[in-house]
Amino acid sequence: GENVEQHPSTLSVQEGDSAVIKCTYSDSASNYFPWYKQELGKRPQLIIDIRSNVGEKKDQRIAVTLNKTAKHFSLHITETQPEDSAVYFCAASLAGGSYIPTFGRGTSLIVHP
Amino acid sequence: DSGVTQTPKHLITATGQRVTLRCSPRSGDLSVYWYQQSLDQGLQFLIQYYNGEERAKGNILERFSAQQFPDLHSELNLSSLELGDSALYFCASSVAEGGGASGELFFGEGSRLTVL
Numbered sequence: 001g002e003n004v005e006q007h008p009s010t011l012s013v014q015e016g017d018s019a020v021i022k023c024t025y026s027d028s029a030s031n032y033f034p035w036y037k038q039e040l041g042k043r044p045q046l047i048i049d050i051r052s053n054v055g056e057k058k059d060q061r062i063a064v065t066l067n068k069t070a071k072h073f074s075l076h077i078t079e080t081q082p083e084d085s086a087v088y089f090c091a092a093s094l095a096g097g098s099y100i101p102t103f104g105r106g107t108s109l110i111v112h113p
Numbered sequence: 114d115s116g117v118t119q120t121p122k123h124l125i126t127a128t129g130q131r132v133t134l135r136c137s138p139r140s141g142d143l144s145v146y147w148y149q150q151s152l153d154q155g156l157q158f159l160i161q162y163y164n165g166e167e168r169a170k171g172n173i174l175e176r177f178s179a180q181q182f183p184d185l186h187s188e189l190n191l192s193s194l195e196l197g198d199s200a201l202y203f204c205a206s207s208v209a210e211g212g213g214a215s216g217e218l219f220f221g222e223g224s225r226l227t228v229l
Binding site: 006034036042043044045046049089100101102103104105106 | 115146148154155156158161169171203217218220221222223
């Protein structure tokens with residue numbers, strides 16, 4: 001089955017800095033890579049996703065890049081703000097198929113004011 | 114609001130007991146997933162149902178079981194509870210299997226189980 005590795009487990013930055021979280025996956029058949037944000041005590045919510053036919057996707061201050069050959073994808077957050085502090089999970093799955101989304105172990109992002 | 118409803122939000126019980134967690138998926142969603150999140154742990158997939166049928170099993174203990182009813186709500190039954198079962202249990206739903214064409218899972222607010 002799919003295996004997703006996520007690094008780092010904790011990331012501490014100053015407000016205004018950029019943050020990068022990296023994930024690797026094992027199953028080359030995976031074609032859908034979502035990122036979820038989980039604020040303290042809340043449910044995970046999708047913030048951005050990318051499909052395997054696209055190399056990069058941006059949405060305001062967040063972007064995701066995908067390298068299919070190397071089987072890794074990354075989340076980039078620019079101009080971080082204290083409200084970006086949360087746990088971020090990457091996942092890999094086969095959209096439209098029967099694959100169950102496999103999540104990484106999460107990255108706790110702390111943005112210091 | 115994701116549209117996924119989980120009850121109860123909090124549950125405190127003793128070791129050896131049995132509890133039932135309930136999930137109502139978003140209107141129109143046929144697939145329900147259960148995930149366990151322990152302290153400082155990621156989202157561990159337990160089990161998935163699609164339109165009433167079990168579709169996939171993850172790291173679900175034999176003491177745990179689940180089902181999806183004709184009205185598409187799902188229940189996760191946890192029995193012979195141990196201290197280590199204390200966790201946040203999330204239910205998520207999607208239109209189709211594997212997240213459907215969009216791939217997105219919609220999570221409920223979770224049920225926090227504390228076993229004393």
